[in-house]
Amino acid sequence: MGSSSNGVAPKVDKGVDYANYFCTYAFLYHQKEMLSDRVRMDAYYNAIFENKHHFIGKAVLDVGTGSGILAIWSAQAGARKVYAVEATKMAEHARQLVKTNGLEHVVEVIEGSMEDITLPEKVDVIISEWMGYFLLRESMFDSVICARERWLNPNGVMYPSHARIWVAPIHSGLVDQKKIDYDRAMDDWYHFVNETQTFYGVDMSSLSKPFTEEQRKYYLETSLWNNLHPNQVIGKPAVIMEIDCLTSSVNDILSLQANISSSITAENSRFCGFGGWFDVHFRGRKESPAKHEIELTTAPSEDFGTHWGQQVFLLHPSIRVSQGDEMTINFSMYRSKENHRLLEVEFGCELRQSSGKSLPSFSKKFHIE
Amino acid sequence: MGSSSNGVAPKVDKGVDYANYFCTYAFLYHQKEMLSDRVRMDAYYNAIFENKHHFIGKAVLDVGTGSGILAIWSAQAGARKVYAVEATKMAEHARQLVKTNGLEHVVEVIEGSMEDITLPEKVDVIISEWMGYFLLRESMFDSVICARERWLNPNGVMYPSHARIWVAPIHSGLVDQKKIDYDRAMDDWYHFVNETQTFYGVDMSSLSKPFTEEQRKYYLETSLWNNLHPNQVIGKPAVIMEIDCLTSSVNDILSLQANISSSITAENSRFCGFGGWFDVHFRGRKESPAKHEIELTTAPSEDFGTHWGQQVFLLHPSIRVSQGDEMTINFSMYRSKENHRLLEVEFGCELRQSSGKSLPSFSKKFHIE
Numbered sequence: 237m238g239s240s241s242n243g244v245a246p247k248v249d250k251g252v253d254y255a256n257y258f259c260t261y262a263f264l265y266h267q268k269e270m271l272s273d274r275v276r277m278d279a280y281y282n283a284i285f286e287n288k289h290h291f292i293g294k295a296v297l298d299v300g301t302g303s304g305i306l307a308i309w310s311a312q313a314g315a316r317k318v319y320a321v322e323a324t325k326m327a328e329h330a331r332q333l334v335k336t337n338g339l340e341h342v343v344e345v346i347e348g349s350m351e352d353i354t355l356p357e358k359v360d361v362i363i364s365e366w367m368g369y370f371l372l373r374e375s376m377f378d379s380v381i382c383a384r385e386r387w388l389n390p391n392g393v394m395y396p397s398h399a400r401i402w403v404a405p406i407h408s409g410l411v412d413q414k415k416i417d418y419d420r421a422m423d424d425w426y427h428f429v430n431e432t433q434t435f436y437g438v439d440m441s442s443l444s445k446p447f448t449e450e451q452r453k454y455y456l457e458t459s460l461w462n463n464l465h466p467n468q469v470i471g472k473p474a475v476i477m478e479i480d481c482l483t484s485s486v487n488d489i490l491s492l493q494a495n496i497s498s499s500i501t502a503e504n505s506r507f508c509g510f511g512g513w514f515d516v517h518f519r520g521r522k523e524s525p526a527k528h529e530i531e532l533t534t535a536p537s538e539d540f541g542t543h544w545g546q547q548v549f550l551l552h553p554s555i556r557v558s559q560g561d562e563m564t565i566n567f568s569m570y571r572s573k574e575n576h577r578l579l580e581v582e583f584g585c586e587l588r589q590s591s592g593k594s595l596p597s598f599s600k601k602f603h604i605e
Numbered sequence: 606m607g608s609s610s611n612g613v614a615p616k617v618d619k620g621v622d623y624a625n626y627f628c629t630y631a632f633l634y635h636q637k638e639m640l641s642d643r644v645r646m647d648a649y650y651n652a653i654f655e656n657k658h659h660f661i662g663k664a665v666l667d668v669g670t671g672s673g674i675l676a677i678w679s680a681q682a683g684a685r686k687v688y689a690v691e692a693t694k695m696a697e698h699a700r701q702l703v704k705t706n707g708l709e710h711v712v713e714v715i716e717g718s719m720e721d722i723t724l725p726e727k728v729d730v731i732i733s734e735w736m737g738y739f740l741l742r743e744s745m746f747d748s749v750i751c752a753r754e755r756w757l758n759p760n761g762v763m764y765p766s767h768a769r770i771w772v773a774p775i776h777s778g779l780v781d782q783k784k785i786d787y788d789r790a791m792d793d794w795y796h797f798v799n800e801t802q803t804f805y806g807v808d809m810s811s812l813s814k815p816f817t818e819e820q821r822k823y824y825l826e827t828s829l830w831n832n833l834h835p836n837q838v839i840g841k842p843a844v845i846m847e848i849d850c851l852t853s854s855v856n857d858i859l860s861l862q863a864n865i866s867s868s869i870t871a872e873n874s875r876f877c878g879f880g881g882w883f884d885v886h887f888r889g890r891k892e893s894p895a896k897h898e899i900e901l902t903t904a905p906s907e908d909f910g911t912h913w914g915q916q917v918f919l920l921h922p923s924i925r926v927s928q929g930d931e932m933t934i935n936f937s938m939y940r941s942k943e944n945h946r947l948l949e950v951e952f953g954c955e956l957r958q959s960s961g962k963s964l965p966s967f968s969k970k971f972h973i974e
Contacts (some may be wrong), residue, residue: 264816265790265823271809281805308807329812336811339787423635426635436650438677440640442705443698447633454634 279532283518286528299364304330311342363395371514396516401426404473418455464536470502491570509550560590579604620829648901654886655897668733673699680711732764740883764886774840780877804878833905839871860939878919930957950974
């Protein structure tokens, strides 16, 4: 227990990890997409400038600074020194941006991975925008924990300070579309098997089973990015994980088990699966609270969508539900063996209708890719 | 210069290479796409079954067997033994397919990279479908050369035996579309720079130059996959490289320089850039020729398109040309420093109008990604 990351995370080949993951963040286009997310930008901007007391005269560490925006804001809010760490070549652009904004005497951009670099001092604030899809995809919080263990002063503050993952039953037309796509892919396959036998004398039928598995995974067993409309949420959202960024360890986020319940709130609807999202809060810490607590939520919203959207986990077939039906969900999530930045989740589900009748329980696994 | 590969190719991190490259080929969906390419399939099928004398009683090596189709055909054509080498997990499917088709006594599937594995004997035929976009993208021919140097009998035969790369001046509406896309991306950027200054107090203008370069590269300086209609080819195609698969070395294909000329054949057209493609031939070798020579071409075709399509290199702005205009092209190509499987090309171009007037020469670089 405790907050040491005691070597549980598996060894990662850095070159492979870079090829698979970091290269995306080396494009300014991608940085621009994130910098154009007004919900994300407003939350961090307000968190910093409405809580200047955390920054004035302080040392700040920005983990994964990207183009450097959080480091620059921290400096503008009065930080004495900001260390802005970035693993990709984006570090060069960040350095340029710091200079153009006249802050090179405060912000020091360090190109390297958090796990490797060394700072000349401990810091009072660690700020980072580390959240991936469904919060934990990308596993970047590992690097934030590493930074905290090594470089945060005993009374230091985490920005954000808390994070939560949510799920809720949803309605979605995608459930039909994905089934149609899958059926079409399989029709194509059987046509292909016939043609290959007829024209080229080779029997491909033994690949039908692995092909089916591959296509099922692709179309039916992988979560989707989606911007849900709030009225697609047909039941009460529930929290499946809470993270205190000041104390949680890599162990705490390596896997996750939760038993939650949700009641259907929509009248006569189709339960098509689950939507998942996260929120984070900027509350400072008990000994040094925020003056203005800020929330950044990626919940379904008509007007305040984010680039994170929601993750959608579809059930085939969907299930008729009515207001007052009660759902018990046994949720689990762990990292993919093949790539520690991806996730596997499982929903075990029981549904008791408001009439008192229970439907057969079922469980379904998904990949978050 | 001899046919030894004498270590000129730079060292490659295998894990990174796998992440970047091989993983695509581990999907049956991708294999199916290639197996559904009738031009590709017919060429190899006919090359084998119309030249059974090369296979009957012989030992064959299939480099990068994928689902195993070429190995199975080789066995069906009468090979005594076929070694089918595959670097990805697709090897398991190939093994299954060999079994279903009753050929496990002939075809041995070996999972591993060509550079690492060992065969119990030398072979009489090396067969491989190694061709990437514009022939050399993916650099898979390196592995075929490695196989040939180590495992081909002195009188052995290469399938295919020869390869050529072609370019021709083309007309394409994409030249306008890409310019529009680029202009829109830049408009968005300047809007973004203004908003970030106004709402968040950060001056992003110093990133305008690198962002412009990134977007220029993406929209204007990277070749495109396209299935050209033959009437989009407005000048005489020219060969820029010929490979004798029996003798060429890695040195020979590491880079390429060619001076070619082409005359415009279309009346009053717009010269929008170049199309590039390849063909390969199955001719056996001088001492053991094919009975029926087979050609596989990926040239623009109304009815016989391939999954390779053509690579299109667009010029901005396009140039008015007329029948009889003469073009001199100084072509060069080399491997990308960042990723040896990708290519960089440069077209140096002079245009002499049929009136006798010469336009200013120009040169343009492209990435093949």
